[in-house]
Amino acid sequence: MNLLLTGTLLAGLLTAPATPTPTATWTVKAPAGGPVATVHLDSQGSPSVAVSRGGASVLAPSPLGVTTEQADLTTGLSLTGRSSRAVVEKYTTTAGKRLDRLSVMNETRFRFARGDAKLDLVVRAARDGVAYRYELPGAGAVLGEASAFTVPAGSTAWLAGHRRDYENPFIQYADVPPAEYQMPALFGVGQNYLLLAESALNGSYTGPHLVSDQGTYKIALWDARVPYDHGLTTPWRVMVTGDLATVTESTLVDDLAPGSQLTDTSWIKPGKVLWSWLAGGRPVQQSLESQKEFVDYAAQHRWPYVLVDAGWYDDPVTGERAWTDRTAEFTWIPQLVEYGRARGVGIMVWLRFSDFDTHDKRVQRFGLLHQWGVKGVKLDFIDSEAQERLQWYDGTLRDLADNQLMVNFHGSTVPKGINRTWPQVMTMEGVHGAEKSSNLTTSHLAALPYTRNEIGSMDYTPMAFQRPSRPTSDAHELALSVVFESGLTNLAGSLEAYRARPEAERFLDQVPTVWDETRLLSGKPADHTVMARRSGDRWFIGAGVSGAARTLQVPTGFLRGRWLVEVTRDGAAGLVREPHVVQGGALAVDVPAEGGFAAIACRWRPGLTTCAR
Structure with a gap:
């Protein structure tokens, strides 16, 4: 309002x-x-x-x-x-x-x-x-x-x-x-x-x-x-x-942006998204059985969404990579939607801009997705800020709202107040993100909170623990779920990588994607970030550094009174979780080169040993 x-x-x-x-x-x-x-x-x-x-x-x-x-x-x-x-x-x-x-x-x-x-x-x-x-x-x-x-x-x-x-x-x-x-x-x-x-x-x-x-x-x-x-x-x-x-x-x-164009936003529900592209690419997107496995994992961990990416509507006979008149006939997405609905998991799907470049196409195809029960879409390869393409955004945003579809724009512009005007825009790419296999550095990651992510939700797609090319330690990667803000957070890990890191699972099961308050506790562009975000009565803290190992001094004065802070950091044999009771002052956390930590803070009371709920 x-x-x-x-x-x-x-x-x-x-x-x-x-x-x-x-x-x-x-x-x-x-x-x-x-x-x-x-x-x-x-x-x-x-x-x-x-x-x-x-x-x-x-x-x-x-x-x-x-x-x-x-x-x-x-x-x-x-x-x-x-x-x-x-x-x-x-x-x-x-x-x-x-x-x-x-x-x-x-x-x-x-x-x-x-x-x-x-x-x-x-x-x-x-x-x-x-x-x-x-x-x-x-x-x-x-x-x-x-x-x-x-x-x-x-x-x-x-x-x-x-x-x-x-x-x-x-x-x-x-x-x-x-x-x-x-x-x-x-x-x-x-x-x-x-x-x-x-x-x-x-x-x-x-x-x-x-x-x-x-x-x-x-x-x-x-x-x-x-x-x-x-x-x-x-x-x-x-x-x-x-x-x-x-x-x-x-x-x-x-x-500075215009007010909301929507009167009913009850259908817009941010949340974590289990995203399988970096875990298996196109073959996984074309397999109903593989996607059911991701739905089962999401249901087990109470993550609200699974995103099926590029390839799901490739024609199985011709291999045509475009939406055709036969798409509704051969796709198994309605089956996956029903499978997810029975388990409390919503389905989102990737779409190619060129298949939705006119109002008539959008009316028919968005309408079909809504009829199937799809919760949101990832629209990709928009690649322009020309006036005619911005007019496409204007029409598409209205058509998405008419069909109650949340949206994540990829290959796109960046947020410029768009979520205030069109609240169904949950996130946008517009970032040198985790999909990049080269030239991805921690100095770039340590610049993003003050540059690209400063202006609005950013779909960096963190948690690709299985990728040897990522520049971060495990704890730094986990911290990106807090350091970076995104209404829909597309988590890019493989199921095996998550299961091999139970402390990461434990943290990700609790971290939200929307916030009541945000505070920068410590930072320097391209060097390090310590970010605190509040959801209800708990604070989540994420920290990441670029370069050498160091001890981060985390101010805790913003936590009034006595608090329990559970820190998940890099250990010799993997992620470890350590509880600290703090009351003002600074919390010292050792991090390795390119490392970091993730933490949850809750108000302490006698006998409290964990912030988990």
Whole structure:
């Protein structure tokens, strides 16, 4: 449910001729402290924005404006009006860092004109960052943005090269080479961090990426021409800033997104998913008997879902890898759904984008899946942020909701507030994840909580214990079930690998996939993460390091009173579980190179020896 409380404080209507005005500067301040956005209009009528926090520069003056087919709205602008308001929103989500949200922002709207052409710049400032967007009236086409981000010199960067499916690794840079990079992008700026991101992208616009040049990161658009017919509101350009905990725990990207399009979300149920692709590939996806084994395991451990991946609807006669008129005839998915239903396990299925690329296909095929009783789908190989593909997302999200199907998008864009607007979106790929057989490093894993996973649920697919190529220790891998957030967590282990690790099974049986609260206890991008997430009256802690063995000092002051903390860590002969009773202070945990630990904390009482329920 969304509750919007808006207080509008008119700052006065300013009038000016449609010629450049003298240099002028305005500020937009976050409520109760936080960053300050400074909007400047120079003597040529070119606007810019800068961001500071605690008096320190976080973003140097950076250009603003758009170019349309009708006018160049990057220069020659005059301010014709300005108004301010407070925006306070309470809402709930179905996934994410915390389910209940409160957003408080100050907003200023700047009305610019150049002759008859008009451009509104809307700037918001919140405790955890600053954002802006443009609004244009009438009809026309955008040809590009002047929007860019000038990061102060000497900043450290954690960036991933631009790729249409967002599946490149994050790399730490002291000096960033000229190249194209994806958003989100993270920078260490003095004592602060700055995350560049986007919110509220849909089919009315087109996707962005960053082009770097000597500390400035310009927005480049996917489409060279973006038409609009009835006015245009662009996505938000988001700058999350603060200390590392503030940035990591921020929900600003969601806060800026439109409210939910659904009135009934009772059918949306996040949870753990037993996923067999990395345990056997296509042959396992084509075997009813193999999938029944996975259902039996899920039922034994009370994991709510099994996902059948690519291959299940390949034609058994022709080998055609596409949905055909015969798919409903030969598939055994309805049998598996019934088998799972009898055991309390829901079935999800993989789908290829090209088989669902029109509304008519989706109506018929989503309807059939719903009729069978399928709970959700994994839609793959979307591979574009062009305006026409974003319009496909818009239609597909409505069609999925009409058929009560949860969705995990793969080969896709990344979350940009999508779960707030469409609560059935449980997770998205858009990550260099566990499926990669090369160039998967713990330094990349230790950058993800502050970059890709900061902006929304991430389908990394952890727990592939059977893969010799994974860079993590067993305890580090187990910790990823907490370190990484995903409304549907696709767990990639083989049944044999799970059974060989009873302490991993014990932990995974208890860990949830949605959270009431998230806290970063300790961290440094590309070096280590210690993340705590609360579900009800228990806390789950996950930690992973990149590089050498060390002793992690885990602060426990957030646990008020006396608590039992059960730590599962790497031992000489495998995973071991150790209980600790803590009351404030720090808990020291030794971890090996590339190692980590997973823990459960519950309030201690006399005689309590375990947090298990």
